[in-house]
Amino acid sequence: MRLFATIVISLRALRRNKLRSFLTALGIIIGVGAVITMVSIGNGAKAQVEAQVASLGRNVIAVFPGSSTGSSGARGGMGSSNTLTVADAEAIKREVTGVVAVSPEIRQGWQVLGNGRNWRTSVYGQAPDFVSIRAWNITEGRMFSDVETRSAAKVCVIGATVARELFADLDPVGQTMRIRDVPFRILGVLAPKGYNVFGQDQDDAVIMPYTTFMTRIFRWRDTVSTILIEAPSTAAMPRIQQEVNDLLQQRRGGREPDFTVRNQLELAEAASATSRTMTALLGAIAGVSLLVGGIGIMNIMLVSVTERTREIGIRLAIGAHDRDIRIQFLIEAMILSMLGGALGVAVGVGLAETLSHFNGWPTLVSTSSVLLAVGFSAFVGIAFGFYPAHKAAQLDPIEALRFE
Amino acid sequence: MPCAIAIMGASGSGKSTLMNTLGCLDRPTSGSYLLDGVDVATLDREARADLRNQKLGFVFQGFNLLPRTSALENVELPMLYAPRRVPTEEMRRRAMAALEIVGLSARHDHLPSQLSGGQQQRVAIARALVNEPRLLLADEPTGNLDSKTSVEVMGVFQRLNEQGITIVMVTHELDIANYCKRILVVRDGLVVRDEPVAHRSLATEELARLTAAEAAAKLTSAPAGS
Numbered sequence: 001m002r003l004f005a006t007i008v009i010s011l012r013a014l015r016r017n018k019l020r021s022f023l024t025a026l027g028i029i030i031g032v033g034a035v036i037t038m039v040s041i042g043n044g045a046k047a048q049v050e051a052q053v054a055s056l057g058r059n060v061i062a063v064f065p066g067s068s069t070g071s072s073g074a075r076g077g078m079g080s081s082n083t084l085t086v087a088d089a090e091a092i093k094r095e096v097t098g099v100v101a102v103s104p105e106i107r108q109g110w111q112v113l114g115n116g117r118n119w120r121t122s123v124y125g126q127a128p129d130f131v132s133i134r135a136w137n138i139t140e141g142r143m144f145s146d147v148e149t150r151s152a153a154k155v156c157v158i159g160a161t162v163a164r165e166l167f168a169d170l171d172p173v174g175q176t177m178r179i180r181d182v183p184f185r186i187l188g189v190l191a192p193k194g195y196n197v198f199g200q201d202q203d204d205a206v207i208m209p210y211t212t213f214m215t216r217i218f219r220w221r222d223t224v225s226t227i228l229i230e231a232p233s234t235a236a237m238p239r240i241q242q243e244v245n246d247l248l249q250q251r252r253g254g255r256e257p258d259f260t261v262r263n264q265l266e267l268a269e270a271a272s273a274t275s276r277t278m279t280a281l282l283g284a285i286a287g288v289s290l291l292v293g294g295i296g297i298m299n300i301m302l303v304s305v306t307e308r309t310r311e312i313g314i315r316l317a318i319g320a321h322d323r324d325i326r327i328q329f330l331i332e333a334m335i336l337s338m339l340g341g342a343l344g345v346a347v348g349v350g351l352a353e354t355l356s357h358f359n360g361w362p363t364l365v366s367t368s369s370v371l372l373a374v375g376f377s378a379f380v381g382i383a384f385g386f387y388p389a390h391k392a393a394q395l396d397p398i399e400a401l402r403f404e
Numbered sequence: 405m406p407c408a409i410a411i412m413g414a415s416g417s418g419k420s421t422l423m424n425t426l427g428c429l430d431r432p433t434s435g436s437y438l439l440d441g442v443d444v445a446t447l448d449r450e451a452r453a454d455l456r457n458q459k460l461g462f463v464f465q466g467f468n469l470l471p472r473t474s475a476l477e478n479v480e481l482p483m484l485y486a487p488r489r490v491p492t493e494e495m496r497r498r499a500m501a502a503l504e505i506v507g508l509s510a511r512h513d514h515l516p517s518q519l520s521g522g523q524q525q526r527v528a529i530a531r532a533l534v535n536e537p538r539l540l541l542a543d544e545p546t547g548n549l550d551s552k553t554s555v556e557v558m559g560v561f562q563r564l565n566e567q568g569i570t571i572v573m574v575t576h577e578l579d580i581a582n583y584c585k586r587i588l589v590v591r592d593g594l595v596v597r598d599e600p601v602a603h604r605s606l607a608t609e610e611l612a613r614l615t616a617a618e619a620a621a622k623l624t625s626a627p628a629g630s
Binding site for chain 2: 002004005006008009012016017310311313314315316317318319320321322323324397398401
């Protein structure tokens, strides 16, 4: 086998036509670059969604009220009934083994006042365990305590957005704010958490003890909108979910279940399915450009076979075998596509970096997308190089030498 | 002493077919062609390619050098297709030696576009020689060259012939044919005449004569010019 010599021949042939070689490789450079950039954007978005899902907290199980049928016969879907109670939450904490923390959640949107300004925000009633369940730190001050919860103290912690809107540069800790004409002392500020999976600003919130919420500012309400539960581990989540379900069912006797138990994994799954589809779509579009790049290589190689008919004739006349010609053209196509692939990786990674640097788009270059793009470009080289190479090898040396 | 044959004939007479057959580019449809004792008609495409590579050297009217490729790399080409791999250093050494024979070793790094027609044809001859063939086939080697350069190329052929290489060439010009030892005339696919050259031209003498004539022309024109 004289493969080494053929590689030398191919390299010499490519060197003879530097500009044409570069232009041919350009198709692959753009294709591979596009695949890598697109997939990085998709992966970045996916990672962001996963981070958002993680920001929900650790090992969170949530109980939502179920569908309802009112006394008048009016029916509604999930969340329409107000059937979950603080007693349910206490029962879960007491009876389900392994539960780390429970917080009954109740929520209303209200206009709040402070520092001479007002702001419409979501006001939550929670248990002190809430910060543990949501894995949410307090940057300044402290969370309200169990004692303050039992005594329904008029205290609260606020999210970063509320702190900014009401107090701007002032330190909110120790300040007073009014919610429905009730003065509250601000105990702490929550760490910024950003937007959640649904695009809501999680920092636009005021959190107070649920007891305070239900006895001092929203007196007629005796049910909660959600019960948040923290499981000790991801592995324990299905069991706890089942036990919570059984317990609540038992507490309702024979009645139709009026609640739904969901865990964080289900939410995460739904969210990442969306971004996976997005990544696949972006990748597919970029893949088309890679295919077009491959066709470009075939095009140039075909033109090149015609243009170099005489050269092929000379080579055949002085002793080249058909195989030598075929391998020469195949190697030329492969070198072009692999070189294009390598440059395309550089372009793609560079572009992904630039995008995340200047546009703030999250990007994540994955090894698999790099390997896929480079592998595909090598495949493109062989697949699209084969026909022109075969055509060149079939030439009759006499005809080829006479070709003008 | 190996022979040097000139093939002559009108176009369409079968010269090219004869050359293609001799050059193992084509196989005879009937009859046989023995090259160095081997019946070419029985060989397949690959075997004939190896035969061309090892035993034959080709020189064409249009030089047929690879463009944008240095003289040295052009000469190395047949060795790249040799059945047995030639090491890079040996390839370079042998290519330089072949260029030395045609007097162009100083221009080994020139591209064909930087060489005159005669120099290009000499590079082509060096390429034909580099695998030390038994037979050199030349298809109108002087067809694109002026008369002095033609004589120079014939000089190279005569020297090679003296060193033991058989030369077969196609030409239209009788004075070029006269540098060979035998002339074949082909018509309608048949050899109609085969005779030795009576008064063989010698390229060395002819070159000396041409140089002297040129010098004389310069002497006579110089005073007129000043």
